[in-house]
Amino acid sequence: MKAIKPLMINGFEIHKGFLSRADQAKVVQSLRHVVSQAPLVSPVTPSGKPMTVRQTSAGKLGWVTDTSGYRYQATHPNGTPWPAVPSQITAIWQEVTQCMRAPDSCLVNFYTEHAKMGLHQDKDEGNFDFPVVSISLGDDALFRMGHVERGGKTESIWLSSGDVVVMGGAARLAYHGIDKLRFGSSGLLTQGGRVNVTLRVVDQGASEQQPS
Ligand code: SIN
Ligand code: MN
Numbered sequence: 001m002k003a004i005k006p007l008m009i010n011g012f013e014i015h016k017g018f019l020s021r022a023d024q025a026k027v028v029q030s031l032r033h034v035v036s037q038a039p040l041v042s043p044v045t046p047s048g049k050p051m052t053v054r055q056t057s058a059g060k061l062g063w064v065t066d067t068s069g070y071r072y073q074a075t076h077p078n079g080t081p082w083p084a085v086p087s088q089i090t091a092i093w094q095e096v097t098q099c100m101r102a103p104d105s106c107l108v109n110f111y112t113e114h115a116k117m118g119l120h121q122d123k124d125e126g127n128f129d130f131p132v133v134s135i136s137l138g139d140d141a142l143f144r145m146g147h148v149e150r151g152g153k154t155e156s157i158w159l160s161s162g163d164v165v166v167m168g169g170a171a172r173l174a175y176h177g178i179d180k181l182r183f184g185s186s187g188l189l190t191q192g193g194r195v196n197v198t199l200r201v202v203d204q205g206a207s208e209q210q211p212s
Pocket of ligand 2: 120121122176
């Protein structure tokens with residue numbers, strides 16, 4: 001992990017090249033274990049529209065979407081509890097946020113060649129005091145950043161494997177999304193594609209403990 005000054009765009013804190021290639025490979029390996037315990041699903045939005053990513057979760061609570069709505073729940077749609085968040089991933093959260101409080105939720109989104117994610121806010125959590133941390137692995141992806149209000153001028157940046165984005169403060173409820181991938185741009189995943197991991201504190205009652 002590198003301690004270089006992050007780029008700031010619209011309040012989004014972008015740590016380019018945060019993870020070395022060896023650390024990226026370790027995180028991917030840990031995610032293979034997560035997926036073996038909690039298989040990737042092809043979610044649909046509450047209106048029934050299929051999402052183009054496949055996803056799963058680790059941690060106390062996983063984010064799910066189906067025709068009943070968006071929500072966090074303690075079990076995979078197959079009824080089993082989510083696996084633990086891999087320790088390498090919790091360490092990244094601690095390094096970039098300096099929070100001792102661990103995230104409740106680790107959402108894993110897998111993007112194939114034509115997958116994308118429309119502009120949205122992360123607002124299903126009961127707590128917006130903590131940042132959302134996003135880890136990019138595999139192919140480059142064009143990340144679009146907006147504002148807390150819908151509309152207005154957006155900024156875009158290519159996120160590469162090993163980049164970490166912290167969405168806190170003014171950016172915690174800002175719109176963001178993925179427009180497209182540069183499929184095959186990274187050799188990290190043998191079949192190509194991209195994995196994005198987002199870490200969140202979900203619990204309403206959560207209070208921050210500062211590192212001693
Ligand atoms: C997300 O907003 O949940 C994912 C963002 C990304 O894939 O970089
Ligand atoms: Mn999001």
